[in-house]
Amino acid sequence: MAAVKNIRVLANSIQNVRVFALRAASSSSSGDTPTHTGQQFEKDDYRLARFIETPKQVNKQFAIDLINKVPPTPQKKRVISCDGGGGPTGHPKVYINLDKPGNHICGYCGLRFYKDGSHH
Incomplete structure (x- = not known):
């Protein structure tokens, strides 16, 4: 009986989180900015x-761009x-x-x- 009650509480909590998120998404005026991995949420996420x-x-200075x-x-x-x-x-x-000639990456x-004297 306790397990059924816990499942109901969990289901209600999940539903509350979804409603809360939908309200937050609808109140957001700007679009979601993608991260360096391309993560971007839909408005109802x-x-x-x-x-x-x-x-x-979102940090716009991605490491790959800075190292390049x-x-x-x-x-x-x-x-x-x-090191x-x-x-x-x-x-x-x-x-x-x-x-070998060319660039070698850590x-x-x-x-x-690259080795000085070889073309890169």
């Missing part, structure tokens, strides 16, 4: 209930290491082989390197 008092905050602004770094050595700047803002040290931070 219940997840919009999180953004009732303030609009959804950094030009590739020329290196003299055949094998270099990248993302070290310290708490860095990443584990990785070694990158620059034998798998952690996206910085690009």
Whole structure:
């Protein structure tokens, strides 16, 4: 009997959240801004209930765009290491082989390197 009561309470709670979200979505005057992953909510999506008092905050400076602004770094050595700047803002040290021509990208931070003397 207690399980049935809990299911009814849960069903009522879900319905209340949907109604609350629909009201929030209908009161929103601006469209939903997509995030860097392309996430964008429809006007009747219940997840919009999180953004009732303030609009959804979307950082327009996506990491991939910022890292692409950094030009590739020329290196003299055949094998270099990248630690993302070290310290708490860095990443584990990785070694990158620059034998082949062109840019070589760090798998952690996206910085690009090329061997000086080879075309890039």
